[in-house]
Amino acid sequence: AQSVTQPDIHITVSEGASLELRCNYSYGATPYLFWYVQSPGQGLQLLLKYFSGDTLVQGIKGFEAEFKRSQSSFNLRKPSVHWSDAAEYFCAVGAGAGTALIFGKGTTLSVSS
Amino acid sequence: DAMVIQNPRYQVTQFGKPVTLSCSQTLNHNVMYWYQQKSSQAPKLLFHYYDKDFNNEADTPDNFQSRRPNTSFCFLDIRSPGLGDAAMYLCATSRAGGEQFFGPGTRLTVL
Numbered sequence: 001a002q003s004v005t006q007p008d009i010h011i012t013v014s015e016g017a018s019l020e021l022r023c024n025y026s027y028g029a030t031p032y033l034f035w036y037v038q039s040p041g042q043g044l045q046l047l048l049k050y051f052s053g054d055t056l057v058q059g060i061k062g063f064e065a066e067f068k069r070s071q072s073s074f075n076l077r078k079p080s081v082h083w084s085d086a087a088e089y090f091c092a093v094g095a096g097a098g099t100a101l102i103f104g105k106g107t108t109l110s111v112s113s
Numbered sequence: 114d115a116m117v118i119q120n121p122r123y124q125v126t127q128f129g130k131p132v133t134l135s136c137s138q139t140l141n142h143n144v145m146y147w148y149q150q151k152s153s154q155a156p157k158l159l160f161h162y163y164d165k166d167f168n169n170e171a172d173t174p175d176n177f178q179s180r181r182p183n184t185s186f187c188f189l190d191i192r193s194p195g196l197g198d199a200a201m202y203l204c205a206t207s208r209a210g211g212e213q214f215f216g217p218g219t220r221l222t223v224l
Contacts, residue, residue, distance in 0.1 A: 034212060034213075036215075041218075041220070043203055043215040043216050043217040044156070044203065044215040046213075046215075090155060100146065100158045100161055100168075100170075101156075101213060103155035103157075104155060106153075106154075106155055
């Protein structure tokens with residue numbers, strides 16, 4: 001069955017420190033992978049996506065993610081976190097571009113000063 | 114700016130009283146989705162339209178219905194809301210070959 005696992009429910013990072021949010025997926029074929037961010041009471045904003053090609057993808061707001069097929073992972077990274085990055089982060093997998101998404105349960109990021 | 118719009122942003126209804134949530138888009142995308150997101154949970158797909166073709170998820174309750182009268186608009190109808198239907202309802206759109214763009218959501222409260 002298709003699934004997405006985000007092992008970390010809540011992460012706290014100091015402002016200016018680096019960040020890595022983990023995502024593991026289970027999928028029978030080549031997945032389409034996404035990271036979304038959600039601020040409280042808001043909709044989801046796409047940070048980045050992987051469809052094919054270069055396994056290191058760059059997104060908005062200084063985020064990047066690396067697709068590792070051997071580890072079934074698509075971890076999100078940012079070299080220096082800003083207080084405004086505090087939000088809920090969701091990893092998602094789809095069968096193809098334009099198909100329904102399966103989301104992980106999310107990771108809440110808190111940023112301390 | 115092209116976008117996905119949801120109205121209202123907040124909706125309060127009474128137990129058992131039908132309610133309709135609205136989604137419109139200016140992106141001219143042919144696929145539209147409705148997700149339900151309960152507090153502190155991941156969004157869960159209820160159904161989606163590929164053009165006029167309706168695709169219902171197997172575990173979506175019959176209480177939830179949808180209409181798409183044209184490319185731009187899609188509605189979510191909850192025929193008899195229960196307390197367990199209180200959630201954020203997210204609309205999303207995509208082209209057949211692209212990623213999903215989400216609206217800001219409608220938070221539904223059931224009294």
